[in-house]
Amino acid sequence: MVSPRPVVRSLPAYKPGRNPADLAREIGVERAVKLASNEVAFPPLPAVVQALAAAAAETNRYPDNGAVVLTRALADRYGVDPAQIATGCGAVTLCQELAQAYNDPGTSIAFAWRSFEMYPLLAQVAGARALQVPLVPGRPGGPADTHDLDGLLAAIDDSTRLVFVCNPNNPTGTAVRLGELQRFLDAVPEHALVVLDEAYREFVTDPDVPDGMELMRGRPNVAVLRTFSKAWGLAGLRVGYLVAEDPGVAEAVRKTHVPFSVSMLAQAAAVAALASEEEVRNRCAAVVAERERLTAALRDRGLDVGDSQANFVWLALGQEAAGLAAALEARAVITRPFPGEGVRVTVGTPEEDDVFLAALDEVRAASPVA
Numbered sequence: 001m002v003s004p005r006p007v008v009r010s011l012p013a014y015k016p017g018r019n020p021a022d023l024a025r026e027i028g029v030e031r032a033v034k035l036a037s038n039e040v041a042f043p044p045l046p047a048v049v050q051a052l053a054a055a056a057a058e059t060n061r062y063p064d065n066g067a068v069v070l071t072r073a074l075a076d077r078y079g080v081d082p083a084q085i086a087t088g089c090g091a092v093t094l095c096q097e098l099a100q101a102y103n104d105p106g107t108s109i110a111f112a113w114r115s116f117e118m119y120p121l122l123a124q125v126a127g128a129r130a131l132q133v134p135l136v137p138g139r140p141g142g143p144a145d146t147h148d149l150d151g152l153l154a155a156i157d158d159s160t161r162l163v164f165v166c167n168p169n170n171p172t173g174t175a176v177r178l179g180e181l182q183r184f185l186d187a188v189p190e191h192a193l194v195v196l197d198e199a200y201r202e203f204v205t206d207p208d209v210p211d212g213m214e215l216m217r218g219r220p221n222v223a224v225l226r227t228f229s230k231a232w233g234l235a236g237l238r239v240g241y242l243v244a245e246d247p248g249v250a251e252a253v254r255k256t257h258v259p260f261s262v263s264m265l266a267q268a269a270a271v272a273a274l275a276s277e278e279e280v281r282n283r284c285a286a287v288v289a290e291r292e293r294l295t296a297a298l299r300d301r302g303l304d305v306g307d308s309q310a311n312f313v314w315l316a317l318g319q320e321a322a323g324l325a326a327a328l329e330a331r332a333v334i335t336r337p338f339p340g341e342g343v344r345v346t347v348g349t350p351e352e353d354d355v356f357l358a359a360l361d362e363v364r365a366a367s368p369v370a
């Protein structure tokens with residue numbers, strides 16, 4: 001009998017998130033609200049829809065495996081050389097390619113925990129050790145929701161090849177500030193590549209939260225990971241990118257690239273999205289305004305909610321988390337529970353968020369724990 005590798009056998013089976021249409025049918029309501037995956041609620045940009053229609057006519061051909069046009073557009077946008085860039089089938093694929101490029105069995109990957117769920121899986125599949133450094137409270141008396149960069153630095157050892165710093169952090173929404181991140185990067189040994197995962201960068205409003213693209217300059221062991229899935233509205237198309245100070249890093253990632261995995265449609269859409277930057281900026285401003293309204297509404301209800309720098313908020317409810325998410329789901333609102341820790345709620349449209357708040361009020365009236 002064939003048998004997968006032991007590490008693969010031990011991985012949890014993929015559990016798909018609730019589909020809002022199915023849930024609505026099951027409960028017998030017109031529609032369910034999905035606030036679980038940090039997508040933006042806006043439809044695709046008009047220029048994206050146009051570019052997709054035009055590209056559709058050429059899909060009998062393979063895509064450009066070097067994503068030359070997209071790479072050039074990104075290089076222009078950030079003022080870097082195209083050789084410093086690697087594109088990927090979503091930022092998650094770039095994470096995998098990074099581990100393939102840098103982690104032999106027995107090496108390690110360091111990151112904060114709780115953070116992006118992909119990081120521990122990467123380490124496991126690569127046969128690398130996961131050096132997980134617990135989050136610490138970001139404010140006095142608050143929940144453990146913030147990177148402990150001193151702890152992360154202390155965890156890095158001779159075996160460490162990759163260090164992920166998710167800024168802002170998924171799922172807690174907290175961000176590390178310029179001074180502490182600079183000190184951290186200055187101290188990380190040069191054999192470890194620090195990957196600043198900035199999937200939510202476009203929603204950052206605190207001017208003291210550094211832009212990784214600037215911080216990376218002059219630091220050959222730093223790279224920045226970004227995606228078109230969140231602010232740019234292309235989650236369904238799968239395209240992200242890595243920008244590294246050292247072109248050798250981008251080259252290593254390109255060498256482990258799954259051939260043609262950034263589709264022709266994804267490339268065309270990403271180029272069109274970049275050309276619509278002002279519209280994207282306006283959309284992000286609307287998301288941020290709604291984030292502040294949602295945060296205030298939750299605080300008005302007596303809930304302890306930190307300041308999010310992303311397009312989601314974090315309810316650090318500990319043992320109440322799973323129960324609350326289940327009760328919300330029974331009221332046609334899909335959130336993302338992390339059992340025993342908290343519930344992550346994506347900032348939706350004002351209407352969607354009002355549906356969420358009303359469901360939350362109902363749940364809490366029925367059982368006033370959360």
Ligand SMILES: *Cc1c(COP(=O)(O)O)cnc(C)c1O
Pocket residue numbers: 038089090091092093116166170197199226227228229230235238239240
């Ligand atoms: C969503 C997300 C990504 C990337 O998503 P892709 O859709 O694969 O581009 C990367 N990092 C974090 C922290 C995310 O939340």
